[in-house]
Amino acid sequence: MLLLGVYFLLPLALLLAQSFRPLVIGQPAPPGLTLANYVRFLGDPFYLGTLRATLGLGIFVTVLAMTVGYPVAYGLARGRHRGKALLRLCVVAPLLVSVVIRTYGWIVLLANNGVVNQTLLALGLIGEPVRFMFTYTGVTIGLVHFALPVAILSLVGVIEAVDPALEEAARSLGAGPGRTFLRITLPLTLPGLAAGSMLVFALTVAAFVTPALMGGPSLIVLSTLIYQQMTVTLEWGFGAAVATILLVVATGLFLLYQRLLSLAPGVEQPG
């Protein structure tokens, strides 16, 4: 445990301290603390743009992943067929494969001469390849795939906690499936849905590999900006400040998720 203290808390404290150090490259920094790194971030339209891109992608991907994940989670929670264990494994499988390999798979699928474009061209649906790589569309697809298993796993427990008898009662009283869903299932799962969204959002804004490989230099988000600062431009103080901002956004939401979790019944904690 001492090890965690030394190799986790200490480096973290150092990172925070570094973010308040003056901007000097290569030289031992003059003493004193400053907010210069944060002022620089907040005063520059380019950096603010990366923050906006990160949050925008985060919200969009979260909404998509929760929407797409809901029917799958519903099937897993309510299904009584024998293939359920296998389906669950299919949901978990992407989590077991390194995110670099998953991203490579998406590049094979989505490149200009990739599988998807070739198929669409062959079918005559498009005249020229759709640009997925280095665009918001491509990064969004990659990130939704990255977040989907967690979205589904967070929803399964939430849906399982809803007594099926309530849905059956609504149906027997004459409500259609759509109305039953909107009036019974959805409202009852809303707290868990909100909690799961926080988790998915926190994961998405902190994701690095997908935006780095699929967004390239044309789509910089906080995580790729941090990587640049730490390894290419070597402005560690500024990198540390951006990392602190990311930490506040992602970890703050994760803690909010846990808070909501304690209020929402039946939420399974993935992770």
Added chain:
Amino acid sequence: MSVQGRLVLGTVNALIYVFLLAPILVVVIVSFGDAAFLQFPPRRLSLRWYTNLGEYPDFVASFWLSLLLAAATAATATAIGTPAAFALARHRFRGRALLSALVMSPLVLPGLVTGIALLQFFSLFRTEPSFGRLLIGHVVVTVPYVVRSVGAVLVGFDRSLEEAARGLGANAWTATRLITLPLIKPGLLAGAIFAFILSFDNVVVSIFLTTPRLVPLPIQIYNYVESSARPIIASISTLQIAVIVLLLAAAERVVGFSRYVGGGER
């Protein structure tokens, strides 16, 4: 639900499952192609990209390095995480909440932030980057998973079994070996396997701690993908996936492991 409703839900879900598995399956299929470039579906199947792996010594070295690193991480994280889980589950002591928060915090924190924090920390020492640094980084981010897995089996653990063994004359070590360890084995194994897989897959911590001579496999793949999407990446990726599948299959035979599967990249 009506037959119609089931049909719609079933079709939608089938498409989503295809989406979930597509990028993984495509990598595996492409790896068995015969062409010098990426081809899907492959016109002819071959093992070409497996038999010529030897021509990519950097990939081979990375593969063995990652395997060793993952095994060392699993062993170390289990050795550290298990006592922590016991302390948290069985004792009420001052600082318990703090210990709990400390153990879990690498789970809450984006891995990237942990990575750069370690990079800055290690740069304070003038020592050369080494295997030890990678190991420390991986242990820090995997210990929480071990604590959770072991903690989960300890919740339902009946301590009177241990007391009965002691009452029947077993000493502490014998009681632990014969009673406690077999009972917590599923959690222990699940934690170790989590740690192994997370280390074997890790990018965000490794990327800041690699050296030109010590490049874990996911970082090597990352570097290759960044320059070009060649078929050799598909075959080494498939081998990476195969290691994890074999590991899980072996674990499934020892204890029903599938109950414990779940998790996320952080």
